[in-house]
Amino acid sequence: MAPVQIRGTVLTLRRVDAYHALTLVAPAIATKFRPGQFITIAVGGPETSMLGRRAFAVHDVRPDHGGTVEFVFEARGPGTRWLAERRARDVLDTVGPLGRPFPIPRDPSSCLLLGVGYGSAPLFALAARLRERGCSLDYLLGGDSADRVFGALTARRNGRSTAVATTDGSFGARGPVTGLLEQIIREARTDVIYASAPVPVLREVTAIAGRYDIPVQASVDVPMACGTGVCMGCVLPVTGTDGITRIVRSCVDGPVFRGDLIRWDDFGTIPFDALGAPGWRHAG
Amino acid sequence: MPADMRARLGQTELPNLVLAAAGCAGAGRELAQFVDVARVGALISKSIMAEPHTGNPAPRLAETPSGLLNSVGLQGPGVDAFLQRDLPWLLSRGARVVVSIAGHSIREYAGLATRLSDTAGVTAIEVNLSCPDAEDAGQPFALDPRRSGSVIAAVRGSARYDIPVFAKLSPDVTDIVAVAGACVTAGADGLSLVNTLLGMAIDPATMRPVLAGKYGGLSGPAIRPVAVRCVWQVRAAFPAVPIIGTGGVRTGRDALEMLLAGATMIAVGTEILHDPSSCSRVLRELEEELAALGVDRAADVVGRAHGAMARIPSGKAWPA
Numbered sequence: 001m002a003p004v005q006i007r008g009t010v011l012t013l014r015r016v017d018a019y020h021a022l023t024l025v026a027p028a029i030a031t032k033f034r035p036g037q038f039i040t041i042a043v044g045g046p047e048t049s050m051l052g053r054r055a056f057a058v059h060d061v062r063p064d065h066g067g068t069v070e071f072v073f074e075a076r077g078p079g080t081r082w083l084a085e086r087r088a089r090d091v092l093d094t095v096g097p098l099g100r101p102f103p104i105p106r107d108p109s110s111c112l113l114l115g116v117g118y119g120s121a122p123l124f125a126l127a128a129r130l131r132e133r134g135c136s137l138d139y140l141l142g143g144d145s146a147d148r149v150f151g152a153l154t155a156r157r158n159g160r161s162t163a164v165a166t167t168d169g170s171f172g173a174r175g176p177v178t179g180l181l182e183q184i185i186r187e188a189r190t191d192v193i194y195a196s197a198p199v200p201v202l203r204e205v206t207a208i209a210g211r212y213d214i215p216v217q218a219s220v221d222v223p224m225a226c227g228t229g230v231c232m233g234c235v236l237p238v239t240g241t242d243g244i245t246r247i248v249r250s251c252v253d254g255p256v257f258r259g260d261l262i263r264w265d266d267f268g269t270i271p272f273d274a275l276g277a278p279g280w281r282h283a284g
Numbered sequence: 285m286p287a288d289m290r291a292r293l294g295q296t297e298l299p300n301l302v303l304a305a306a307g308c309a310g311a312g313r314e315l316a317q318f319v320d321v322a323r324v325g326a327l328i329s330k331s332i333m334a335e336p337h338t339g340n341p342a343p344r345l346a347e348t349p350s351g352l353l354n355s356v357g358l359q360g361p362g363v364d365a366f367l368q369r370d371l372p373w374l375l376s377r378g379a380r381v382v383v384s385i386a387g388h389s390i391r392e393y394a395g396l397a398t399r400l401s402d403t404a405g406v407t408a409i410e411v412n413l414s415c416p417d418a419e420d421a422g423q424p425f426a427l428d429p430r431r432s433g434s435v436i437a438a439v440r441g442s443a444r445y446d447i448p449v450f451a452k453l454s455p456d457v458t459d460i461v462a463v464a465g466a467c468v469t470a471g472a473d474g475l476s477l478v479n480t481l482l483g484m485a486i487d488p489a490t491m492r493p494v495l496a497g498k499y500g501g502l503s504g505p506a507i508r509p510v511a512v513r514c515v516w517q518v519r520a521a522f523p524a525v526p527i528i529g530t531g532g533v534r535t536g537r538d539a540l541e542m543l544l545a546g547a548t549m550i551a552v553g554t555e556i557l558h559d560p561s562s563c564s565r566v567l568r569e570l571e572e573e574l575a576a577l578g579v580d581r582a583a584d585v586v587g588r589a590h591g592a593m594a595r596i597p598s599g600k601a602w603p604a
Contacts, residue, residue: 233345276336
């Protein structure tokens with residue numbers, strides 16, 4: 001479904017531990033949205049000096065006010081700090097829904113939803129869809145500290161099981177989420193992993209899942225400037241189902257990719273055998 | 285009564301003079317989600333090369349004050365895929381397409397011009413001269429009037445007679461009029477002013493360049509005064525040569541400034557990344573600006589800032 005550019009009105013902006021959750025009235029986006037998709041927002045007002053749009057995975061859509069869209073973010077730069085200072089009834093230049101959504105299994109499956117930090121946010125809209133399909137849900141959430149684990153309460157309410165790991169041990173197990181992954185896979189007899197986390201975590205999740213022959217649907221958080229596919233900034237090397245590696249844009253070809261198709265070891269490089277790389281015709 | 289916004293590009297009459305700049309409209313499909321491409325004056329393609337190119341590794345983009353630095357490195361599908369897939373799609377949507385070409389040798393540029401001439405539906409060719417010249421130790425063609433002129437002569441000689449050839453120049457030169465003159469002498473039908481300025485950003489946290497390619501092209505409103513100056517200088521030297529003014533145009537007022545400096549057409553670039561519907565917005569705002577001035581035809585204000593008797597000054601040189 002084609003994205004739209006709208007002026008979305010801020011309904012609420014609230015603190016959620018270390019993060020902010022902003023709800024926009026955006027019916028045209030809410031009705032088209034599928035879990036895993038994202039929106040972009042122009043920050044700084046009409047005379048802004050910040051030209052890059054800020055991209056946010058959608059946490060939830062609701063039917064009230066004709067359709068609202070909520071996203072979760074951390075105020076960690078001038079753009080997101082500006083966003084954290086918005087108030088109800090402010091209007092934001094918003095584009096969405098963008099990107100490829102999470103694929104949904106046809107049959108009831110045992111799904112593991114793995115999220116780190118505010119990366120967990122898009123997993124909850126996905127969870128609602130998976131429950132409709134009769135899937136069982138196990139959550140594995142993580143973050144640096146207790147205030148950076150997003151959605152643990154919701155996960156406990158609607159998941160078959162919920163495990164938490166934090167770097168400082170202030171919530172759940174101490175250490176990375178990947179330390180708990182194998183045990184959960186075995187106990188829950190996981191069929192598919194949906195993961196939304198920083199790149200190094202996704203890479204390790206994909207490696208572990210590969211040992212159990214479990215597919216991973218990874219939502220990749222790569223910095224974006226436009227979100228619509230024109231700037232070519234958010235690229236990563238991905239192997240197609242035809243076996244050819246291409247430098248693809250996360251915003252239009254992702255942000256959800258099959259984990260085993262991402263060339264994790266070649267992140268931030270141009271692999272020599274990628275289509276169009278210097279000398280690629282002679283490779284392989 | 286809205287002003288007449290039409291412009292001529294060679295044999296083609298454009299419905300308006302606001303274009304989408306090279307590299308900022310994707311293959312057209314991306315832009316078409318937000319604007320009717322048939323109503324954009326013309327769409328300038330991403331620079332096309334003879335072969336597919338992966339471009340540079342990430343990070344490729346950095347945000348700077350009122351600007352973007354990019355080192356995308358001309359990632360693209362190559363001319364074959366462009367002609368098979370992208371161009372027919374754009375034409376089917378009623379768009380007018382200016383094809384930007386790039387190469388590492390004069391032969392590559394000339395070969396691309398030949399390929400495009402065998403194809404129907406190419407409104408004009410824009411020659412991106414900011415590519416490294418393999419025969420000149422990788423220095424961009426655009427920095428040397430002689431090499432720039434050689435590329436343009438080869439492209440003009442290979443392109444069909446009725447396809448206008450525009451040279452896109454770099455502002456990173458001491459004397460842009462000299463490069464412009466070399467291109468006009470070599471047969472350029474028009475000039476696109478300007479490409480990005482070379483810039484750099486360093487991350488204090490990592491103590492390393494932000495971009496994987498170290499340097500990048502700076503675009504956006506940060507470079508608009510440079511672009512306006514280049515347009516002004518070239519217009520003063522070659523008043524009869526059509527100019528596509530590009531560089532940081534964000535609003536109708538910015539577009540008007542570019543016209544006053546001497547641009548006959550405007551291309552919106554980086555602002556498309558920030559506002560995907562900006563091509564239609566800038567056109568609407570420019571119409572409003574012209575209406576407020578009581579101007580019937582956009583062409584009437586082109587180069588007006590050069591006139592001995594400019595409009596009566598408002599007395600305010602400093603912004604409010």
